[in-house]
Amino acid sequence: MMTPKMVAHFRRSVSFSNTASPPPPSSSSASNTARKRLHFRSTSLPTRSHPILFQLKFHLNQLKSQWASDTLPESFSSGQVSDALVRLRTILESLDDLLDLAPSRDSLRRHPDWVEKVLEDFLVMVDVYGTFQMQISTLKQCNVAAQLATRRKDGMKMVTCLKGLKKSGREIYKLLPFLQEIREHPHDLCGSSSDPDLDIVGVIKEVIEVIIMISEALFGGISGSFETRKTSWIMGLKKAKREKGIKELKNGIWSLRNINKDEVLNKKMMQQMEECIDGIESGSEKVFRSLINTRVSLLNVLTQ
Template sequence: MASTSSSDENHHIRSTSLPTRSHPIILQAQEEIQKFRKWEASISSVPTADTICSALTRLQVLYECVDSVLSLPLTQQALKQNQYTVLVNELLDKSISLMDICGSTRDLVSQVKENARDVQSALRRRKGEGSLTSSFIKNLKKDAKKAIASLKQIDEKIGGVKPLDLDEHLLSAIKVVRDVGVVRSSVYRSLLLFLSGSVAKPKPTRWGLIQKMIQKGTTERNNEVEISNEDMLCLFQEMENGLDCMLKSLIKTRASLLNVLSR
């Protein structure tokens, strides 16, 4: 997976207050972010279905941390100040874009899962239809490329944020939101590259076998491939469930931000 090293230098945020001890919830969020980075540094740079599923589960924990930070009365009170209205609206706009990407990525995973199920059925019937799946692969790569481009636009927009004068608490809170955003982009990008088959793999993988089978429309019954396909169906379902949780978390985070504007 891509590195999620901190991009604080690009955010150009400064504080005008004296340093104070961060809220325990913010400290917990920062600790969870560090745990993710240590875990990511310990795995292979080539994304696999297993590591992506694990990353989605860990990302869910980080999203819960973001929601807890934004729901803090101290954060809500700070964001209600008029000078931060633009910041809140910016975060709301970003949340809509992220929800769209999360939803479309979940749909892609669902399509891949159904296609893999069709392959499994074809193997069991000792017959397959390759013409349908070649079109599917082409559209999958196109949709994945489009989603990756949208992610890049969001990241570039965040990196171009103008300097802001934030109090110490709000500075830490926004840093948590943006650090989790760096992690999120890495996970989503790895998932999309995995689905589109654009990641170079040093050796054949379970998805590689299935994708080859889909592209060529093979009709040969192969127990090893069939078992792998069964495993992959479970992993695709796990990915789909993980993205469902991500979407719910994004909706929850958006609700926390809308509460700021409604008071």
């Protein structure tokens, strides 16, 4: 797997929403978050009460509560996905700014072996998102071809497009084991519970956990959207079970399989599917860039 070239890193001010709590997941929450900002500039020690750490942990907790695997519904919307990707990018940029503080760098330099392990994990995540971007591009091409086939009512072409979508879904699903490997890596830092370095170490651990959580939901949601119904037998009754997925993608696949049904509805569903894929591509590309920047910041901790 190719490793993206590292890019230059620039210092930023830290920005967070000044709302009491982040808005519920929706397609408009990203713009609402972007409109209202408070700016913190500080060079004090990154203790638990530090504004950057406090707000960063707040956003981390919000994503954890919304995207825990045992609380996810059978389907979630593209708006929820876009909101999660925006928040994930904000968290990564905030961590990047936290790493710009001299006290944070000093704390991490006392644990070079731990930083090296985290650098390896971020390299894997960068590679995973680089591959994911390529698969999303393929999904877009298949979707464009599917819309054309729908307008022409070309059944053979639609079957080909469905196979292409399912193949991309399977390729995306293959990315999940790489995330699982990172999840199983030990990220604890040996030392006293009163060690002040544990604050910065702890927040980096939480960031990694949330990246994996959101990524697993996203990748699994896309691949699950393209799967057919699974059947199971319960007390002698045949029942159909749907994979977890993203509503707009699942509806788009349904419309492709039912070309002779409501033409207006099919067109609407295919359009929503296109918008969903575009949103995922845009949001994940920004997360990809933020992952690269954060890894560069971690690398600078050891080299500067």
